[in-house]
Amino acid sequence: xxxxxxxxxxxxxxxxxxxxxxxxxxxxxxxxxxxxxxxxxxxxxxxxxxxxxxxxxxxxxxxxxxxxxxxxxxxxxxxxxxxxxxxxxxxxxxxxxxxxxxxxxxxxxxxxxxxxxxxxxxxxxxxxxxxxxxxxxxxxxxxxxxxxxxxxxxxxxxxxxxxxxxxxxxxxxxxxxxxxxxxxxxxxxxxxxxxxxxxxxxxxxxxxxxxxxxxxxxxxxxxxxxxxx
Amino acid sequence: xxxxxxxxxxxxxxxxxxxxxxxxxxxxxxxxxxxxxxxxxxxxxxxxxxxxxxxxxxxxxxxxxxxxxxxxxxxxxxxxxxxxxxxxxxxxxxxxxxxxxxxxxxxxxxxxxxxxxxxxxxxxxxxxxxxxxxxxxxxxxxxxxxxxxxxxxxxxxxxxxxxxxxxxxxxxxxxxxxxxxxxxxxxxxxxxxxxxxxxxxxxxxxxxxxxxxxxxxxxxxxxxxxxxx
Numbered sequence: 001x002x003x004x005x006x007x008x009x010x011x012x013x014x015x016x017x018x019x020x021x022x023x024x025x026x027x028x029x030x031x032x033x034x035x036x037x038x039x040x041x042x043x044x045x046x047x048x049x050x051x052x053x054x055x056x057x058x059x060x061x062x063x064x065x066x067x068x069x070x071x072x073x074x075x076x077x078x079x080x081x082x083x084x085x086x087x088x089x090x091x092x093x094x095x096x097x098x099x100x101x102x103x104x105x106x107x108x109x110x111x112x113x114x115x116x117x118x119x120x121x122x123x124x125x126x127x128x129x130x131x132x133x134x135x136x137x138x139x140x141x142x143x144x145x146x147x148x149x150x151x152x153x154x155x156x157x158x159x160x161x162x163x164x165x166x167x168x169x170x171x172x173x174x175x176x177x178x179x180x181x182x183x184x185x186x187x188x189x190x191x192x193x194x195x196x197x198x199x200x201x202x203x204x205x206x207x208x209x210x211x212x213x214x215x216x217x218x219x220x221x222x223x224x225x226x227x228x229x
Numbered sequence: 230x231x232x233x234x235x236x237x238x239x240x241x242x243x244x245x246x247x248x249x250x251x252x253x254x255x256x257x258x259x260x261x262x263x264x265x266x267x268x269x270x271x272x273x274x275x276x277x278x279x280x281x282x283x284x285x286x287x288x289x290x291x292x293x294x295x296x297x298x299x300x301x302x303x304x305x306x307x308x309x310x311x312x313x314x315x316x317x318x319x320x321x322x323x324x325x326x327x328x329x330x331x332x333x334x335x336x337x338x339x340x341x342x343x344x345x346x347x348x349x350x351x352x353x354x355x356x357x358x359x360x361x362x363x364x365x366x367x368x369x370x371x372x373x374x375x376x377x378x379x380x381x382x383x384x385x386x387x388x389x390x391x392x393x394x395x396x397x398x399x400x401x402x403x404x405x406x407x408x409x410x411x412x413x414x415x416x417x418x419x420x421x422x423x424x425x426x427x428x429x430x431x432x433x434x435x436x437x438x439x440x441x442x443x444x445x446x447x448x449x450x451x452x453x454x455x456x457x458x
Contacts, residue, residue, distance in 0.1 A: 049368060057319060065319060072325035079318050089308050090286060090294060096301035101278060107336060139278060
């Protein structure tokens with residue numbers, strides 16, 4: 001029997017998105033728990049690392065187990081979804097390598113988001129746009145080319161590494177980082193092919209539609225509640 | 230037949246150390262390739278991510294495969310060494326969680342090492358010592374206590390997560406980070422028990438002796454060459 005899964009995160013894409021996508025692509029049932037406004041403050045002290053996402057796994061007949069760290073979650077659900085080659089140690093290592101390289105992309109971006117000093121923030125964004133992101137994307141593009149520019153970062157089929165790349169690209173293309181143009185991901189054809197392959201999956205599109213509908217409904221209910229108050 | 234393994238890194242502990250330790254503890258033969266002075270500049274452009282360590286795996290009858298990212302390497306060699314519960318997905322996820330949490334410890338430390346501006350460096354070190362490291366170590370201590378303070382971060386036996394903690398603690402205790410006292414790791418009894426368990430392993434001690442002897446021999450040879458010149 002499959003384990004029960006609850007993924008807890010904010011009602012944004014962020015660091016939970018590739019975990020949600022892996023579950024959606026694999027058709028693995030899970031509770032997509034998105035915190036309501038104001039819920040975080042009360043929950044934070046109970047979390048394992050004082051941040052989200054957290055995944056709670058309940059195996060039949062056992063006590064629930066909760067763990068943090070989105071890549072640990074991604075690897076775990078990747079097995080359930082058939083998107084992680086756990087039975088091939090060397091292939092698994094190559095997927096792991098990509099997941100960690102993609103964290104090397106995210107880490108300086110997140111650091112710039114947290115920076116509060118406006119001058120330093122601008123400096124960090126400038127470096128990201130001119131240097132750091134092109135450096136990483138160039139290396140990733142080379143590896144995707146070496147893998148045959150086949151729409152996957154590793155091997156011949158979809159893995160969680162592809163979902164992780166898709167998440168970074170999709171997020172950066174929203175253009176919400178001052179100082180980093182939304183075009184920063186352009187010009188890497190083999191990476192583009194990976195993202196297009198993910199975006200084209202029927203289950204990814206259905207998942208995105210589901211989220212959009214849910215958010216529209218929440219907005220409608222909030223407006224109705226406000227009007228009634 | 231076991232794969233051939235070459236681990237390439239500088240002749241320091243650093244990010245390769247937990248990989249070397251896992252191999253040593255598991256009694257897995259490998260070539261511990263430590264770059265000679267001046268070798269890095271020529272090698273760098275050929276590396277996958279422009280940094281080290283890199284692990285080259287040669288499976289019988291196949292072309293060698295090289296990959297970077299020390300945690301991907303650690304997980305791969307952890308399987309060979311019997312220090313990673315690959316066949317128990319949930320236990321593997323808990324080990325992965327610890328590995329990534331320990332990277333959350335290392336990331337701001339590495340950022341402070343790279344900082345070139347003296348004032349900002351001091352500021353970062355101050356924050357590390359007063360806030361960031363105690364925060365993470367406190368959370369890790371809580372999880373080690375919840376695991377029974379049994380000398381392991383996850384489960385009842387030695388895993389690569391314990392080696393990763395040992396590496397961080399051993400390194401910080403060298404006291405080489407200006408502004409971060411060597412005592413920063415003190416006061417966490419359950420974490421201390423993990424480190425003591427690793428340090429007490431006969432194979433770890435033999436490995437450390439081997440490295441010390443090799444370094445003394447290299448020093449002796451260099452001095453002899455200089456005297457002869």
